[in-house]
Each structure stands twice: as C-alpha cells, then as structure tokens.
Amino acid sequence: MKVYCTSPWIPVEWVCAHGHEPCGVWAAVDELPSATAEGVCPFARALVELASKNHQAAFVFTTACDQSRRAADAVLLQSHTPVFLFNLPATWQTPAAHRLYRAELARLGRFLERLGGFSPSYLELMLVIRRYSEQRAMLLDLIQHSPARQAAEAVMQYFWPDHAKKPASAGKVTAHGVPVALIGGPLLPSQWGIFDVIESAGGRVVLNATEPGERCLVPQLTLSTDNSDLQAVLADHYLDHWVDVFQRPNTRLYDWLAVRIAQRGVRAILLWVNLHCDLWRAEAQTLRNRFGLPVVMLEAHDIPANLNRVTTRLAALIETVRSGSRPADLHQPRKSEPYAVQRTNPGDSP
Numbered sequence: 001m002k003v004y005c006t007s008p009w010i011p012v013e014w015v016c017a018h019g020h021e022p023c024g025v026w027a028a029v030d031e032l033p034s035a036t037a038e039g040v041c042p043f044a045r046a047l048v049e050l051a052s053k054n055h056q057a058a059f060v061f062t063t064a065c066d067q068s069r070r071a072a073d074a075v076l077l078q079s080h081t082p083v084f085l086f087n088l089p090a091t092w093q094t095p096a097a098h099r100l101y102r103a104e105l106a107r108l109g110r111f112l113e114r115l116g117g118f119s120p121s122y123l124e125l126m127l128v129i130r131r132y133s134e135q136r137a138m139l140l141d142l143i144q145h146s147p148a149r150q151a152a153e154a155v156m157q158y159f160w161p162d163h164a165k166k167p168a169s170a171g172k173v174t175a176h177g178v179p180v181a182l183i184g185g186p187l188l189p190s191q192w193g194i195f196d197v198i199e200s201a202g203g204r205v206v207l208n209a210t211e212p213g214e215r216c217l218v219p220q221l222t223l224s225t226d227n228s229d230l231q232a233v234l235a236d237h238y239l240d241h242w243v244d245v246f247q248r249p250n251t252r253l254y255d256w257l258a259v260r261i262a263q264r265g266v267r268a269i270l271l272w273v274n275l276h277c278d279l280w281r282a283e284a285q286t287l288r289n290r291f292g293l294p295v296v297m298l299e300a301h302d303i304p305a306n307l308n309r310v311t312t313r314l315a316a317l318i319e320t321v322r323s324g325s326r327p328a329d330l331h332q333p334r335k336s337e338p339y340a341v342q343r344t345n346p347g348d349s350p
Ligand code: SF4
Pocket: 041, 042, 043, 044, 064, 065, 066, 067, 068, 185, 186, 274, 276, 277, 278, 279, 280
C-alpha cells in the first residue's frame, strides 16, 4: 500500500521495512489551492484534498504544527482514508522525548501491520536501514556538486523513488551568481521554477533548506553488531539529528544553518513561506539578527503566479548584495509589499 508521509521525520525506511511503499507527499501535490479558508495553510489544505481522494492509500500526519494536526482531523472527518497522527516531540534533549519518539515509531509499526504490512525481522530491518542510509550519504555528497534543481529532484526521489520515472535533469554547478540560501517550508515540484527565477536574477542556491531539501536528510546511520534494538537505534538517530523550525528551542536549526552558510559563502537568505505559516514567517527577524545577511521573504503562492514580480525583487536584492549597498540604499518595502529586504549588520558588507 502507498503510505504518504507528510513529514521528513517519519522514517521512510520504517514504512518500507513494514512492506509498504513510502511516498513523500510533496511529489503528490501538483499545486497549492489558490483559495483557502481564512487562516488555513494552502499546503495543509492540499494534503486534506489529496488524502480525501486517496482511499486506497494511508496518510501519516504529524503534530509538527497546528495546521498539520487539524488536517489529520479533517481527513478523518470527511473520508475513510486511513490516517495516522504521529506525535513528534518538539524537544530532543530529554529521555522523555526519546521515549515518546520510540513509542510513536512502535505505534506506527502496528498501524502499518494492520494495513496489511508485517513486522520486519532483525535482518530485514537492518538491510532496509542500511540501504536508505547509504542513499542519504550519496545524496548528501551529490548535493554538494549539483545544481540546486537537480539536487531537489534527487531528494524528492529519495522520499518517493517511484514518483518520477524520468531521470533527474542534468546540469552543471555554475560558479556564477551570488550564493544564496533558500530556507523554509514545503517546496513542491511545481514550484521548482523558483531556482530558475533566482538564477535569472543573478543568484544561485547553494543551500536548499526547504522541505524536502538537504535539511531533511538525517546523516548516515552506521550500524554495528552491538545494535540489538534496531528500532530504538533508528528512532534515536532521527531524533538526534532532525532539523526543523518547530523544535524548542530551535537552536539546532540555526546551528545547522550557521555551519553551511559559512562554508558556502552565502550572501543572502531567501525565506520560503506559505500563506498562514506562522512558524517559518516568524523566523525572518531571527535569521537577519543571527546571520547579519539580507533576508527576502518569498511567498510560496507567488510561484508561478507572479514570476515577473518575484524576479524583479530578487534582481534588486542581488544587485544590492553585489554593490555592497549600505542599509539606507536598500529597497524599503511599502506596507502592502510581501517582501522585505534588510541588512541588520551595517558593518557586514558583502
Ligand atoms: S507550511 Fe507551515 S503551516 Fe503549513 S503545514 Fe507546513 S509548517 Fe504547518
């Protein structure tokens, strides 16, 4: 059975080891609804529509945000699609958080068995964990040497190998363009045009920390013969390494970003947010303060609807970064404008 995972923190290898086909849900959402009820995140709304139409599949939602939680409730109310709501701990530092995540993984396993799956043997689980782990290691290496769009396709295939039969697009990493980081929530294949828009504006994405991007790949998990409880090892590995905005404190997100922003010479940050996604939207100022880089907020619903406008904004940002303008020279958004460009550290000239 197809099991749609709505979060990168549902281990796809766990679903696979139980005899089901894990499907990263991002590849299944063609485009976001143009209109949603007031306060409803379009991505969460799209998941409800997708799940309500797919009675032959199962959906795993998480408690990462209220919108996701409510989406799970809505699907349960309006359809017969099997739904599992996974309690993701917002903290990771305590034994209680580890116990919770391990218990949720076990509960998900029982859910998958009830759907016709099976409980994997030690050997079966070990082989599946190894396979996925090696894929992640290869992917993390490939991302370093691939154009952003090609890397995004490869990561999408990791979360759902069969979603696209066509080979990933070819391309070379170009040394041209101002290096930028794209950070934020769900980035769908129908929105990958944003990579071209950024390039045509004179930038290039050297860090994709959207969902599912590089941020969503936990490091390789090396198993040893001492690992008697593989389920616990898998759970702890995920909980010890996932990087997301809903964690409290979300220092791990900033520490993860800091290393890569420094290593890759990032000179501007593009914050990718969905309508009504308060979690990511709230990070704009903290990103500015922490990294002293200009931050532009990109509204996901503007791609592909308002490509020209987005291109113009980005070109202005790139020009600003190139020229090393002082804060007073930067584009000041009008009240109604969704984009804000600011440099918070006047001494940090690019
Ligand atoms: S985009 Fe934001 S609001 Fe929507 S489901 Fe994801 S985290 Fe929640």
